[in-house]
Amino acid sequence: MKSAQTSAASLTPSQPKRGSGLPRKIAKRYDLYLMLLLPIAWYLIFHYGPLYGLQIAFKNFNPAKGIFGSPWEGFGHFERFFDSYYFWRLLWNTISINLFSLLIAFPIPILLALLVNEIRSKHFSKWLQNITYIPHFISVVVIVGILNAMLSPTGPINMLIEALGGTPTRFLEEAGWFKTIFIGSNIWQNMGWQSIIYIAALSGVNPQLYEAAKMDGASRLRRIWHVSLPGIAPVIVILLILDIGHFMNVGFEKILLMQNNLNLESSDVISTFVYTTGVLKGEYSYTAAIGLFNSVINLILLLMVNRFARKTSETSLW
Amino acid sequence: MSKQQTLKSKSDERVFDAIVYAIAAVIMIIVLYPLVYVVSASFSDPSKVLSGDVWLLPKGISLDAYTSIMDNDKIWRGYLNSIIYTVVGTVINILMTLLAAYPLSRPDLPGRNGFMVLITLTMFFGGGLIPTYLLVKDLGMVNTMWALIIPGAIATYNLIVMRTYFQTSIPWELQEAAHMDGCSNWRLLLSIILPLSKPIIAVMVLFYAVGHWNSFFPALIYLQNEELHPLQLVLREILMISQSAFEGGSIGLEKQILLAETIKFAVIIISSLPVLIMYPFVQKHFVKGVMIGSIKG
Numbered sequence: 103m104k105s106a107q108t109s110a111a112s113l114t115p116s117q118p119k120r121g122s123g124l125p126r127k128i129a130k131r132y133d134l135y136l137m138l139l140l141p142i143a144w145y146l147i148f149h150y151g152p153l154y155g156l157q158i159a160f161k162n163f164n165p166a167k168g169i170f171g172s173p174w175e176g177f178g179h180f181e182r183f184f185d186s187y188y189f190w191r192l193l194w195n196t197i198s199i200n201l202f203s204l205l206i207a208f209p210i211p212i213l214l215a216l217l218v219n220e221i222r223s224k225h226f227s228k229w230l231q232n233i234t235y236i237p238h239f240i241s242v243v244v245i246v247g248i249l250n251a252m253l254s255p256t257g258p259i260n261m262l263i264e265a266l267g268g269t270p271t272r273f274l275e276e277a278g279w280f281k282t283i284f285i286g287s288n289i290w291q292n293m294g295w296q297s298i299i300y301i302a303a304l305s306g307v308n309p310q311l312y313e314a315a316k317m318d319g320a321s322r323l324r325r326i327w328h329v330s331l332p333g334i335a336p337v338i339v340i341l342l343i344l345d346i347g348h349f350m351n352v353g354f355e356k357i358l359l360m361q362n363n364l365n366l367e368s369s370d371v372i373s374t375f376v377y378t379t380g381v382l383k384g385e386y387s388y389t390a391a392i393g394l395f396n397s398v399i400n401l402i403l404l405l406m407v408n409r410f411a412r413k414t415s416e417t418s419l420w
Numbered sequence: 421m422s423k424q425q426t427l428k429s430k431s432d433e434r435v436f437d438a439i440v441y442a443i444a445a446v447i448m449i450i451v452l453y454p455l456v457y458v459v460s461a462s463f464s465d466p467s468k469v470l471s472g473d474v475w476l477l478p479k480g481i482s483l484d485a486y487t488s489i490m491d492n493d494k495i496w497r498g499y500l501n502s503i504i505y506t507v508v509g510t511v512i513n514i515l516m517t518l519l520a521a522y523p524l525s526r527p528d529l530p531g532r533n534g535f536m537v538l539i540t541l542t543m544f545f546g547g548g549l550i551p552t553y554l555l556v557k558d559l560g561m562v563n564t565m566w567a568l569i570i571p572g573a574i575a576t577y578n579l580i581v582m583r584t585y586f587q588t589s590i591p592w593e594l595q596e597a598a599h600m601d602g603c604s605n606w607r608l609l610l611s612i613i614l615p616l617s618k619p620i621i622a623v624m625v626l627f628y629a630v631g632h633w634n635s636f637f638p639a640l641i642y643l644q645n646e647e648l649h650p651l652q653l654v655l656r657e658i659l660m661i662s663q664s665a666f667e668g669g670s671i672g673l674e675k676q677i678l679l680a681e682t683i684k685f686a687v688i689i690i691s692s693l694p695v696l697i698m699y700p701f702v703q704k705h706f707v708k709g710v711m712i713g714s715i716k717g
Contacts, residue, residue: 152547
């Protein structure tokens with residue numbers, strides 16, 4: 103965002119001086135505000151409107167009385183959530199799925215980009231890239247459909263296990279497998295697409311640095327470690343912060359599709375709970391409170407990570 | 421460097437290259453295998469799929485799955501709905517994103533930073549699912565296609581990408597010159613900015629269109645009326661919930677249950693076809709979009 107700001111500043115025009123003053127400047131560009139009218143109204147309604155509606159988290163929402171007219175409840179919904187038997191389960195599942203994703207799935211696109219960067223044949227590297235991008239365009243519904251097929255008792259994975267002398271497993275119906283399958287298939291779907299940004303960053307690394315390292319007798323692994331990685335470090339930091347920016351929400355739709363009664367123990371997360379209890383069962387106030395709790399945790403995480411990144415690496419979102 | 425050292429490092433290089441290519445090959449196989457399996461299974465005899473005989477190539481070639489899809493009204497209706505939602509939705513997306521991105525790209529717009537803050541904040545904090553759901557309900561959009569289109573009319577990330585493009589790829593001097601000649605801002609947008617922005621608009625059309633085509637969740641919560649269901653919801657029903665979508669045919673029950681197995685594969689193919697056919701032609705544009713997005717980072 104920083105660079106966008108500075109590049110904009112450098113484009114600042116030399117204003118004609120006659121009749122300056124803010125009202126005049128605004129009046130002269132009224133048509134630009136006209137263009138903005140619809141989009142800004144949309145932002146106010148569809149992004150700030152729900153923020154206004156969030157007050158039902160502290161109320162007992164009654165559709166007949168509306169958001170404003172419903173009676174206040176205070177922190178009752180939050181207390182009920184924190185005291186519920188499923189609170190720790192939801193929190194643990196939400197945090198662990200995202201934490202494991204961050205630890206395992208986040209580095210893979212970086213490794214893939216480094217690999218692409220080491221391939222000398224342009225042709226081969228294009229093939230690798232184009233093939234790994236494909237799954238990104240497949241819908242979540244289809245991805246879960248493919249998972250069902252691959253992992254079904256008669257699917258190829260179980261056939262392979264049987265051929266190797268193992269016993270077939272009903273992967274999708276076992277809580278113990280849920281997180282592995284969820285994260286593994288995310289990697290399968292997204293590693294190629296997410297690597298694009300790193301590949302772009304790598305192509306911007308000064309080739310002379312590689313030559314110099316080569317002269318010093320650095321092996322290729324050492325060149326990756328000392329030249330490539332530091333070259334893309336700022337991009338890595340930014341993407342890490344952005345990932346943490348939606349830490350508590352990742353993969354909601356896919357989790358919902360993969361959920362069944364048998365794996366609920368490890369697939370029940372805050373966002374799916376909000377959907378099933380709020381939208382399906384109509385407990386709007388209670389689940390709005392849970393959603394708010396989720397957003398606040400998320401925001402705190404983002405602010406902390408951004409601060410930490412700014413202090414340690416001088417790369418941050420703002 | 422002595423000659424021996426050079427030789428050693430040369431053979432090291434070769435080993436390194438071999439490892440790199442081997443890993444790359446394994447990755448390609450892992451990515452492609454599930455896709456190949458789905459295609460093969462969709463063309464196979466259902467009993468061969470259920471017995472696990474199909475693992476790479478189709479066995480006992482059969483087009484039954486596809487012919488029974490052809491007869492299925494639900495899928496066709498879903499297909500048609502998805503096409504309508506994708507086209508109308510994308511047109512609105514592009515209009516709204518353009519109307520926001522262009523003025524906000526203008527360095528001479530008073531209050532620009534205020535608007536940007538207003539917009540950027542929404543990327544990090546929002547009301548959440550329930551207040552949004554209640555809002556859409558209050559606006560009377562439930563059970564209309566507008567519930568899928570209006571609440572998602574602008575993707576903030578895309579807006580920022582487009583704005584960055586206007587700022588970095590269209591010379592400000594050009595716009596100033598047009599102003600000198602008495603060109604209004606609307607004309608500037610239509611006859612100078614738009615023709616120069618074809619690449620980014622192509623990217624946005626693709627991003628938004630694929631998003632609409634693949635989306636299922638808004639339809640799940642806002643559309644109770646089955647006639648309005650988009651393809652992804654019909655798919656979800658076929659793939660995840662039951663085989664009921666195909667009950668009541670003229671064939672025997674046992675054969676039906678068997679066929680349901682390969683129908684799942686065939687619907688996966690049918691539904692992904694538009695995106696996959698388009699893919700080779702547009703993949704370089706997609707990549708470009710991500711690159712422009714990265715400038716802001």
